[in-house]
Amino acid sequence: MIDNGLPEGWELVVGLEVHVELATKTKLFSGSPNRFGDEPNTNIDPVTLGLPGALPVLNQHAVELAMRIGLALNCTVKPSTFHRKNYFYPDLSKAYQITQYDEPLNVDGFLMLPGGVRVGVERAHMEEDTGKSTHFGGAGGRIHGSDYSLIDFNRAGVPLVEIVSHPDVRTAEQARQYVNELRAILVAVGASDAKMEEGSMRCDANVSVRKYGAELGTRCEIKNVNSVRSLGKAIEYEARRQIDVLETGGTIRQETRHWDETDGRTHTLRAKVDANDYRYFLEPDLVMLAPDAEWVERVRAALPVLPAARRTNLAALTGAEEDSEAIAVVVERGQDTYIEEVKNSGGDAGRALVWVQQSFAEEGSAPRLPAKDLAALTVLERDGKLTATQAKTVLGDMLEAGGGDPAAIAASKGFEALDTSVIEGFVDEGIAAQPDAWAKYCAGEEKAMGALVGTIMKLSKGKADGKVVTAILQQRRGS
Amino acid sequence: MSNFTSATSIAQNVASGAQSAASVVEEHLQRISQREEEVHAFNLVTSTEARERAADLDARIARGENVGPLAGVPIALKDNMCTRGIPTTCSSKILEGWKPPYNATVVDKLFAAGAVFVGKTNLDEFAMGSSTENSAFGPTRNPLDTSRVPGGSSGGSAAAVAAGFAAVSLGSDTGGSIRQPAALCGVVGVKPTYGLVSRYGLVAFASSLDQIGPFSHSVADAALLTEIIAGYDPMDSTSIPKPAPSLVSVLGRGVEGMRIGRVADLPEGADADVLARLDAAFVALEKAGATIVDVKLPSLSYALTAYYLIAPAEASSNLARYDGVRYGNRVAANDMNTMYADTRAAGFGDEVKRRIMLGTYALSAGYYDAYYGKALKVRRLISDDFAAAYVNADVILTPTSPTVAFPFGAKTDDPLTMYLCDIFTIPTNLAGHPAMSVPFGTGQANMPVGVQILAPTLGEEAMFKVAAVLESAA
Numbered sequence: 017m018i019d020n021g022l023p024e025g026w027e028l029v030v031g032l033e034v035h036v037e038l039a040t041k042t043k044l045f046s047g048s049p050n051r052f053g054d055e056p057n058t059n060i061d062p063v064t065l066g067l068p069g070a071l072p073v074l075n076q077h078a079v080e081l082a083m084r085i086g087l088a089l090n091c092t093v094k095p096s097t098f099h100r101k102n103y104f105y106p107d108l109s110k111a112y113q114i115t116q117y118d119e120p121l122n123v124d125g126f127l128m129l130p131g132g133v134r135v136g137v138e139r140a141h142m143e144e145d146t147g148k149s150t151h152f153g154g155a156g157g158r159i160h161g162s163d164y165s166l167i168d169f170n171r172a173g174v175p176l177v178e179i180v181s182h183p184d185v186r187t188a189e190q191a192r193q194y195v196n197e198l199r200a201i202l203v204a205v206g207a208s209d210a211k212m213e214e215g216s217m218r219c220d221a222n223v224s225v226r227k228y229g230a231e232l233g234t235r236c237e238i239k240n241v242n243s244v245r246s247l248g249k250a251i252e253y254e255a256r257r258q259i260d261v262l263e264t265g266g267t268i269r270q271e272t273r274h275w276d277e278t279d280g281r282t283h284t285l286r287a288k289v290d291a292n293d294y295r296y297f298l299e300p301d302l303v304m305l306a307p308d309a310e311w312v313e314r315v316r317a318a319l320p321v322l323p324a325a326r327r328t329n330l331a332a333l334t335g336a337e338e339d340s341e342a343i344a345v346v347v348e349r350g351q352d353t354y355i356e357e358v359k360n361s362g363g364d365a366g367r368a369l370v371w372v373q374q375s376f377a378e379e380g381s382a383p384r385l386p387a388k389d390l391a392a393l394t395v396l397e398r399d400g401k402l403t404a405t406q407a408k409t410v411l412g413d414m415l416e417a418g419g420g421d422p423a424a425i426a427a428s429k430g431f432e433a434l435d436t437s438v439i440e441g442f443v444d445e446g447i448a449a450q451p452d453a454w455a456k457y458c459a460g461e462e463k464a465m466g467a468l469v470g471t472i473m474k475l476s477k478g479k480a481d482g483k484v485v486t487a488i489l490q491q492r493r494g495s
Numbered sequence: 496m497s498n499f500t501s502a503t504s505i506a507q508n509v510a511s512g513a514q515s516a517a518s519v520v521e522e523h524l525q526r527i528s529q530r531e532e533e534v535h536a537f538n539l540v541t542s543t544e545a546r547e548r549a550a551d552l553d554a555r556i557a558r559g560e561n562v563g564p565l566a567g568v569p570i571a572l573k574d575n576m577c578t579r580g581i582p583t584t585c586s587s588k589i590l591e592g593w594k595p596p597y598n599a600t601v602v603d604k605l606f607a608a609g610a611v612f613v614g615k616t617n618l619d620e621f622a623m624g625s626s627t628e629n630s631a632f633g634p635t636r637n638p639l640d641t642s643r644v645p646g647g648s649s650g651g652s653a654a655a656v657a658a659g660f661a662a663v664s665l666g667s668d669t670g671g672s673i674r675q676p677a678a679l680c681g682v683v684g685v686k687p688t689y690g691l692v693s694r695y696g697l698v699a700f701a702s703s704l705d706q707i708g709p710f711s712h713s714v715a716d717a718a719l720l721t722e723i724i725a726g727y728d729p730m731d732s733t734s735i736p737k738p739a740p741s742l743v744s745v746l747g748r749g750v751e752g753m754r755i756g757r758v759a760d761l762p763e764g765a766d767a768d769v770l771a772r773l774d775a776a777f778v779a780l781e782k783a784g785a786t787i788v789d790v791k792l793p794s795l796s797y798a799l800t801a802y803y804l805i806a807p808a809e810a811s812s813n814l815a816r817y818d819g820v821r822y823g824n825r826v827a828a829n830d831m832n833t834m835y836a837d838t839r840a841a842g843f844g845d846e847v848k849r850r851i852m853l854g855t856y857a858l859s860a861g862y863y864d865a866y867y868g869k870a871l872k873v874r875r876l877i878s879d880d881f882a883a884a885y886v887n888a889d890v891i892l893t894p895t896s897p898t899v900a901f902p903f904g905a906k907t908d909d910p911l912t913m914y915l916c917d918i919f920t921i922p923t924n925l926a927g928h929p930a931m932s933v934p935f936g937t938g939q940a941n942m943p944v945g946v947q948i949l950a951p952t953l954g955e956e957a958m959f960k961v962a963a964v965l966e967s968a969a
Contacts, residue, residue, distance in 0.1 A: 062597055066816045068590065068698040069577045069599060071731050102812050102858075104835055111815030159831055167820075295858035297867065300703035300809055302732050 020187045021252060022225070023263075028255050029224045029232060030191050031183035034198060035176050036208040037145065037216040038081045044144045044175035045072030045114065052214060056168035064173045066109030071301050078175040079121070082142045083307060083315045084205040085177050086122025088322055089137045095306035096121040096141070098299040103292045106159075107147035107167045115143035117296050121305065127181075127201070128324060129193045130339055136182030142305075147172035177207070183222065183232070188248040188255075195219055195244050200323040200348055212243050219247055223254045225262070233258070234268040238282055240275045250275040254282050326352050333359060334369040342373040350381030363391025364398045371411055384418045393422040403481045406431040431479065436488075439472075439480045443488050446472035458493050465489060502568045502662040502716040506609070509567030512556060516549035516567030520611055523569040526659045527613070535635050536645075536655040538574045538584055540614040545569065548611045563609030564723060570605055571661035573652045574615035575622055576707070577696040578602055585698050586630035587620045589817045589824050589842025599696020600731070601665060601707050601724045608723050613661050616651030620844045621814065622672055622700040624648050625916035628907055629846045636903075637680060639942065643900040646676030646916075649710070653680040656710045663711045663720055667697055669704045670802055671895075671920025674932040677710055678895035678945025681934045683717045683962070684710050686920075688953050689927035690735040692721075693728030699813040701806035702733075704924040714933065714962045718742035721955065735953070745956045746963040751784035753957065756888030756949075759789040762796050762918055765897040768938030773894050776935050776946045779968035780892075780961065790884035790891060794876040798922040801877070803914060804857045804870035805925070810847075811854030817842060849910065878926045881951065889957045891949040893919045895932035899942035919947060929955050933962045935969045 046063035062070035099117035120141035153163025224233035456464035508514035577595035619629035627650025638658035649666025653676035668686035677684025709720035725739035819825030819838030826837035932945035
């Protein structure tokens with residue numbers, strides 16, 4: 017039984033619905049730009065505004081990006097249709113959303129979490145986004161009770177893919193992993209920038225609890241989760257709320273709940289009985305979307321190496337653990353190919369991983385520092401010509417200048433390489449200066465080594481390689 | 496045949512310089528000024544724009560330019576086709592005053608062909624009706640007898656041609672809205688194959704059924720107009736990706752050896768005078784060398800019911816956008832739902848409201864399968880029946896309308912009697928097939944009777960061949 021943080025005997029069951037905006041140039045059904053942050057109501061046209069007589073035309077690039085998502089999630093691409101989802105709201109210009117309903121483009125996939133948990137993907141379907149309403153006056157930023165509302169239709173018609181998981185997630189941590197991994201995949205395949213903060217990736221969680229072995233419990237859908245961190249918190253809160261209700265003899269009502277970041281709770285948004293009847297029917301203005309096998313295979317063949325495989329590769333290259341922080345961070349930043357270049361330039365991949373993780377946070381997937389320069393630095397380090405501390409200083413200069421010869425920089429800073437014979441001299445002086453520590457160390461008290469190394473480094477003015485000093489001390493002790 | 500000059504002749508005369516576009520326009524505007532008050536074919540007469548356009552065409556022709564196959568032809572447009580900067584109302588108060596920022600594809604095509612637009616014609620509100628009595632701006636009268644309706648919903652476009660206000664016009668046909676008024680006004684009316692003519696810029700009533708087509712005095716003019724407005728349009732995803740057919744060239748080829756279908760199980764309801772003209776049409780075609788074959792269309796009797804579920808269902812969704820938020824009339828209120836309700840209550844007429852309610856109900860959870868879902872099955876059955884019938888027949892002949900033009904108010908009390916006007920025209924819309932009405936003599940009260948020619952998908956050539964023979968025999 018996995019630790020889900022819940023009271024003994026309770027199992028958490030979570031399914032996730034993730035909406036992502038596709039990184040197309042234009043909208044799903046019209047030629048207006050798909051661009052975030054422009055002046056309100058500038059990226060509009062008769063189709064976007066739902067003017068009488070306007071007709072939708074499907075954006076083929078959006079279809080291609082949707083297929084990339086489906087194929088990266090191990091889905092089958094199938095002939096699919098579009099439906100109209102009918103409801104009235106001022107920012108829904110046609111009073112219906114065009115969305116895929118019972119015949120989605122991508123079905124039956126899965127996503128492997130870094131820890132090896134398999135989360136089924138039921139479907140990844142295409143739909144259009146709505147406009148954005150802003151309500152002024154009144155309470156809570158809601159339309160009811162507001163003085164007036166403004167609508168920006170720039171977002172209306174932006175292509176979305178909704179990725180619906182099976183209820184295979186069992187802990188809040190797995191939910192976080194799922195969203196992080198999904199985001200990494202979406203970015204890797206170029207389908208979306210997937211930024212939760214900017215709303216280009218939005219996540220709803222269907223949460224229920226049950227006693228182990230029991231039937232699935234009634235679920236609640238949690239909306240308004242704006243970060244991966246909030247997702248975990250919202251799921252944890254909601255699970256405990258449901259357990260409290262059930263343990264005090266109550267029942268869970270199927271409903272949509274709103275996560276409130278400020279009070280850390282979920283609140284009822286609407287009960288299922290109040291849900292809209294969307295009157296779905298086949299969109300008569302569009303024809304069936306049935307990508308031919310040749311197109312599907314072309315998209316599949318062009319998929320890049322996905323993050324999971326890249327982590328495996330980078331771990332093998334650097335000797336680091338596959339589930340280590342360094343591997344995750346560097347692959348997420350897309351800097352794994354850079355480390356490969358360092359290695360190909362004769363550098364030490366393991367040291368390169370450390371430096372890239374520590375110092376390349378602002379560099380993106382194409383660091384300015386030439387790979388051969390970092391390679392040269394890691395060689396100096398490996399050969400004992402520079403200590404870690406010195407290497408860090410040299411790297412700082414190299415990053416600032418956008419490159420440089422690390423040996424020359426080291427020389428200019430007086431970081432000359434110390435021979436082992438010179439270091440031996442400092443070791444002699446250090447033992448003489450710390451006889452008690454030396455005695456303790458020889459008696460097997462490992463902690464005592466710290467004081468010795470510290471003294472020896474100070475004597476060498478930081479130029480001795482700590483690893484070499486440690487090796488000499490161990491040798492002298494005869495261990 | 497009428498005594499008005501055909502579009503084909505006008506275009507030839509204007510292009511050759513034998514007649515100026517300006518004089519053609521004046522001739523038509525004069526007829527409008529004489530009779531429009533009585534007929535009310537138009538929601539808007541664009542005389543200023545028409546005169547400017549004619550002058551421009553004349554100048555270009557004087558410079559030796561070829562201005563296109565419709566040089567100087569006055570055309571009226573049903574007021575549910577978008578015209579840039581010119582009000583497009585659908586004869587509804589909810590769209591009163593709205594000016595589209597773009598042209599329908601057919602408008603651009605006609606303009607490029609050298610046509611002159613003389614106005615926007617009246618219709619049953621949002622094309623829902625069979626008499627043009629459902630217009631928010633008052634009914635159109637039949638120019639042949641102004642105590643009678645012109646049919647509908649494209650009654651204004653039919654009347655405009657019948658009265659000589661325009662040489663030709665465009666209508667839209669969802670369940671018979673071109674063919675039925677054509678029959679009642681004694682003109683030719685064509686509903687092309689679904690997808691042959693772009694719907695971009697046609698204000699939608701029922702998207703899977705709507706199709707634009709021409710009204711004219713002659714079969715040749717109808718063929719010319721159809722050729723010009725047809726063809727693939729990337730702006731309409733349901734547009735057929737094929738070039739426009741060649742139709743004028745097939746006229747006069749006769750019907751020798753063609754198989755003309757007679758529906759053995761034709762639904763009842765047509766008046767005797769109408770059936771008599773249908774029989775006469777069969778005789779004329781047989782005389783011209785065609786063979787008459789009996790075909791069966793057993794599902795035809797369910798077509799009307801299926802149509803009145805499918806069309807209102809789509810309409811309930813298509814008309815939901817008229818909410819007062821972005822354009823058109825708005826009734827101000829203190830909250831969103833009241834604004835929606837009051838705007839739509841004030842903006843829509845009774846028939847539109849009736850169909851929105853019908854359609855909303857048919858699509859509702861718990862009713863979808865019993866109503867909308869079953870109607871879709873009937874729609875497939877009808878297509879199957881037609882497919883079987885067209886194995887033995889090249890075209891099928893039926894009445895267009897069960898009656899000749901009826902007096903105002905005759906069918907307004909009971910919507911069902913009005914719905915029955917379209918019993919013979921609806922099946923082709925459900926199948927997506929082409930069909931046209933050709934005047935073929937007169938019936939009661941000396942009012943015209945139309946014969947309807949049905950053909951399979953993209954069977955326009957056969958349809959027009961038969962129409963030409965009927966026209967010469969009428």
